[in-house]
């Protein structure tokens with residue numbers, strides 16, 4: 164994960180996709196800060212969706228998650244060119260910092276006061292117990308398994324099967340189910356696009372904390388828009404966001420209809436139902452696809468096993 168420090172401006176990267184950045188007068192506009200770029204994908208996203216025309220002097224590799232190093236960047240939007248220098252990638256922070264000398268301190272003894280969204284004058288506090296130590300304790304690596312798919316595609320069933328199976332192997336997991344989180348933390352959110360985006364953003368942030376705690380966090384929510392899922396991926400260290408697509412045809416989900424919601428949606432009694440009158444954007448390049456055709460139907464345990472094999476192969480089941 165990295166962020167960009169730009170003079171006295173504080174900005175974060177991925178989570179600003181789609182939000183405005185009015186505190187940067189020269190680069191006003193949606194997602195202006197996203198440009199910070201966690202990798203080539205984000206750069207492309209920034210250029211395609213956010214209207215960045217070009218960026219010179221940027222070595223995208225320097226901005227890869229987890230890397231750091233000084234660079235100079237020139238960001239152009241339309242006709243305007245905005246030099247941003249020095250730019251610094253920082254680990255463990257989404258913010259750029261206002262660097263000022265602490266009282267009576269010299270040189271490296273800087274304190275870093277940030278502005279993140281509407282939170283001004285805040286400071287990151289580090290703890291002496293590290294993520295590595297927590298992982299050592301748990302004998303596993305923290306990560307996020309993000310299960311996406313239509314309603315009725317089997318997300319919650321897989322999440323529970325996976326949690327059970329990992330638990331029986333002595334691995335600590337926690338399930339963040341969209342439906343459940345909407346009973347509490349996200350009960351203020353509806354199903355309109357911006358509320359879904361906020362639902363996903365919050366779950367992404369919570370999942371990130373679980374992963375940082377060393378837990379294997381299983382998030383199961385429709386998360387229908389690619390951009391929102393990518394934003395969650397971008398706030399996690401490289402490799403720690405494992406996207407699992409429940410590739411189940413709409414007809415199958417609709418035939419299952421365990422809650423009777425498709426029926427209500429077809430009858431026009433629920434508006435903006437995913438797959439009916441609200442879009443679902445399947446992942447283009449996710450880690451795992453669990454495909455279910457009409458005739459073939461892997462059991463939830465078999466699906467869980469496939470995910471566990473992936474985790475094992477990538478080393479997440481040991482410290």
Ligand SMILES: Nc1ncnc2c1ncn2[C@@H]1O[C@H](COP(=O)(O)OS(=O)(=O)O)[C@@H](OP(=O)(O)O)[C@H]1O
Pocket residue numbers: 313314315318319340341342345354358359360362363383384385386387422424433434435436437441
């Ligand atoms: N309009 C509309 N569209 C889709 N789904 C709806 C809607 N209204 C209610 N529900 C029920 O809410 C569950 C989806 O919540 P999520 O938080 O996963 O959705 S999202 O990620 O914010 O799109 C979803 O649960 P699952 O069936 O488990 O996916 C539905 O039961």
Ligand SMILES: Nc1ncnc2c1ncn2[C@@H]1O[C@H](COP(=O)(O)OP(=O)(O)O)[C@@H](O)[C@H]1O
Pocket residue numbers: 312313314315316317318319320321419421460461462463
């Ligand atoms: N692998 C599977 N094979 C057959 N049916 C399944 C499978 N996974 C889930 N189901 C069934 O599909 C329905 C929807 O599953 P659920 O996990 O609630 O989906 P979602 O969380 O995506 O809405 C449930 O009735 C469940 O029993």
